[in-house]
Amino acid sequence: MKPNKPISEFKEFIAKGNVTDMAVGVIIGGAFGKIVTSLVNDILMPIEGILIGGLDFTWERLQ
Numbered sequence: 001m002k003p004n005k006p007i008s009e010f011k012e013f014i015a016k017g018n019v020t021d022m023a024v025g026v027i028i029g030g031a032f033g034k035i036v037t038s039l040v041n042d043i044l045m046p047i048e049g050i051l052i053g054g055l056d057f058t059w060e061r062l063q
Helices: 005-015 018-051
Strands: none
Touching: 005 018
């Protein structure tokens, strides 16, 4: 195997645009994760607390 082969394969991979698609997917995934976390913590959990007797789950965290 030539030493230049991995470098040329990497350049081909970047040229195909897969890196850009993957980067956009990671950014959108991170933003979506924050939206879901906010939705659960700020909207769903308070409603659930009211429905099951006014318990407050804001202190609950998975360790």
